Amino acid sequence: MIDARLVTLRVFARCGTIGATAELTGYSPSAVSAQLRELQRVLGMQLLVKDGRGVRLTATGRFLVAGSDPLIAQWESLRAAAMEAGDQVQHHFGLGGFSTAAAQLLAPLAATLRTTRPLLEVQVLEADPARCFDLLIAERIDLAVIVAMQSDTYGEDDPRFEQTVLLDDPLDVIIPGDHRLASRETATLEELASEPWITEAAGSTYHSLFTAAFTAVGVTPRIAHEAVEWETQIAFVGAGLGVGLLPRLAPLHRAENVVRLRITGKAKPTRRIVAAVRRGSIASPLIQESLRILQVNANRILTARPDEDL
Amino acid sequence: MIDARLVTLRVFARCGTIGATAELTGYSPSAVSAQLRELQRVLGMQLLVKDGRGVRLTATGRFLVAGSDPLIAQWESLRAAAMEAGDQVQHHFGLGGFSTAAAQLLAPLAATLRTTRPLLEVQVLEADPARCFDLLIAERIDLAVIVAMQSDTYGEDDPRFEQTVLLDDPLDVIIPGDHRLASRETATLEELASEPWITEAAGSTYHSLFTAAFTAVGVTPRIAHEAVEWETQIAFVGAGLGVGLLPRLAPLHRAENVVRLRITGKAKPTRRIVAAVRRGSIASPLIQESLRILQVNANRILTARPDEDL
DNA sequence: TCGATCATGCACCTATTCTGCATGGTTATC
DNA sequence: GATAACCATGCAGAATAGGTGCATGATCGA
Known part of the structure; x- marks a missing residue:
């Protein structure tokens, strides 16, 4: 109910360029430019100034x-309360999440919602955690499942979002089937310190998880290979190229020559998976139901996994 | 920046019928109907139900x-703060007021603003106090000058408005030039209790002022004639039909055979004139400036009047 | 200097949204 | 109980807001 042009301005405030704003909102650059020009005209405020080849926000x-943060939050809150009070049905629901979450958590959620709310049109977008926040601001999605990152630009107390912990996903280690520890069920990071490790490229979302796990126990692993997808990493391990960390939520399927070991020892690395929504919308019955479903599914997967994989 | 359809819904909540909403917002009934239907579709809420030959709001x-009251207020507040912080210029400004106010206060205000803010497009609407509030809700006007009425449906603490006292306009009495008290400068209501009085029709906006003035001193006046406009009332008095109450703000011009006397005694009847704005917008520099101008003009008229008329 | 990047204006098109009129249902009046 | 008045709504047509795609100009890095 907040004017779309104001939402566009908010997205621009995140992106800094018209082009990126267009990409994120789904408009063309011309449309974004026109929208912001129109917004300034309607409000009688100069909001943008030229800055080099781009534009940037004025102080105003x-x-x-x-100042629009609480406004958005209040609207979300009002809508949520009205939906709850009136027992009404939403007809569109946008979900976002990173790859593992999208596959393991959001897909089942979407499937469940399809049966419990047949009239609801659910859309799932796979996206980076950072992009998920942007999509929330752009109102392209209503709920995001992401890995908590303190290095993120979005703090837990950001006035635009509300975050709830879904689960702490333990990191397991995966090793080749012919590895010296392959018959074990658990291992410590210290035991594996000298192994050739496979991880993501430095700077990526999950690389920091990797380093955090090892700095906690005070060892520096040797990074031998880099992979983007879990699938690739698993294949690398199966080929005997090294060992890797795999969140328990990520399925191993029945990969050839790969064994999953639980990590024991003083540091049990986990990644915290949280659900994020626009502030105010958390009370919405649809979001409440989704969070319940997500939590149930997460726990089910977490407890089922050992039997399936180990 | 709040969606126009939500504003329309708010107006409907005041009016109760689609037709009245259309009249007040300036749309056609079909447009209002379509807007509200669209609003329900977008929000996924049932907001209206058929009720006889009309429609009424659901609980939702x-x-x-x-719940939208604070939302509107917050937006107004944000806009006002941004305008103030950024020293920006508005380009439309709607004023509303009852007849005397429109002529004596709003016209000079509009004239002043035309010189101090040449780019500003000022629109003045003459309307009932009650209609002024409706016009504020409908966002047709931004500031209204009205007579405070405790009998009104809009209390001083209405979450939709903020009201500031502009002045307490004393009520004078006007009598024929050949009246026994015509040479006096002051009179008491008790002295005039037995006179034939001229006032507005019972139930009208100013009639309650009239009765309130007399109940304060405990006498019941004899109502001989009724007039709608001050001009008419003055003419009646000039014709010797009776006496009447005239706010000091209302000009006597140089009416034939009419004398204005100040009222003295234990009860000095006044009508309280207040400015009303949408809650939150009071901090806007344009509104602040307007209130200042209104107050200066009001005081100027009030002090100048005796020399001009008496 | 050249290419890349970014915003913006313009021509054109699409889709929303408004108006005016006709319709159907509901209430009051005679 | 018939008729008139009233109210909301649907539809066809028209106006307009708002979109896209391309060309342009301006700026920055190589």
Whole structure:
């Protein structure tokens, strides 16, 4: 119910360029430009100034964007309360999440919702955690499942979001089937310190998880290979190229020559998976139901996994 | 920045019928109907139900309207703060007021603003106090000058408005030039209790002022004639038909055979004139400036009047 | 200097949204 | 109980807001 042009301005405040805003909102750059020009005309405020080959927000623009946070939150809160009070049905619901979450958590959620709310049109978008937040601001999605990252630009107390912990996903180690520890069920990171490790490229979302796990026990692993997808990493391990960390939520399927070991020892690395929504919308019955379903599914997967894989 | 359809819903919540909403917002009935239907579709809420030959709000609808009050207020507040912080210029400004106010206060205000803010497009609407509030809700006007009425449906603490006292306009008495008291400068209501009085029709906006003035001193006046406009009332008095109450703000011009006397005694009847704005917008520099101008003008008229008329 | 990047204006098109009129259902009046 | 008045709504047509795609100009890095 908040004017789309104000939402566009908020997205721009995140992106900094018209082009990126267009990409994120789904408009063309011309449309974004026209929208922001129109917004300035209607409000009688100069919100943008030219800056080099781009544009940037004026002080007034930044003020307006910052001040719009509680406005958005209040609207979300009002809508959620009205939906709850009136027992009404939503007809579109956007979900976002990173790859593992999208496959393991969001897909089942979407399937469940399809049966419990047949009239609801669910859309799932796979996206980076960072992009998920942007999509929330852009109102392209209503709920995001992401890995908590303190290195993120979005703190837990960001006025635009509310975050709830879904689960702490333990990191297991995967090793080749012919590895010296392959018959074990658990291992410590210290035992594996000298192994050739497979991880993601530095700077990626999950690389920091990797390093955090090892700094906790005070060893520096040797990074031998890099993979983007879990599938690739599993294949690398299966080929005997090294060992890797795999979240328990990520399925091993029945990969050839790969064994999953639980990590024991003083540091049990986990990744915290949280659900994020626009502030105010958490009370919405649809979101409440989704969070319940997500938590149930997460726990089910977590407890089922050992029997399936180990 | 709040969706126009939500504003329309709020107006409907006031009016109760689609037709009245259309009249007040300036749309056609079909447009209002379509807007509200669209609003329900977008929100996925049933807001209206058929009720006889009309429609009425559902519980959800009432909930949404009530909850939208702080939302509107917050937006107004944000816009006002941004305008102030950024020293920006508005380009449209709607004023509303009852007849005397429109002529004596709003016209000079509009004239002043035309010189101080040449780019500003000022629109003045003459309307009942009650209609002024409706016009504020409908966002047709931004500031209204009205006579405070405790009998009104809009209390001083209405979450939709903020009201500031502009002045307490004393009520004078006007009598024929050949009246026995015509040479006096002051009179008491008790002295005039037995006179034939001229006032507005019972139930009208100013009639309650009239009765309130007399109940304060404990006498019941004899109502001989009724007039709608001050001009008419003055003419009646000039014709010797009776006496009447005239706010000091209302000009006597140089009416034939009419004398204005100040009222003295234990009860000095006044009508309280207040400015009303949408809650949150009071901090806007344009509104602040307007209130200043209104107050200066009001005081100027009030002090100048005796020399001009008496 | 050249290419890349970014915003913006313009022509054109699409889709929303408004108006005016006709319709159907509901209430009041005679 | 018939008729008139009233109210909301649907539809066809028209206006308009708002979109896209391309060309342009301006700026920055190589």
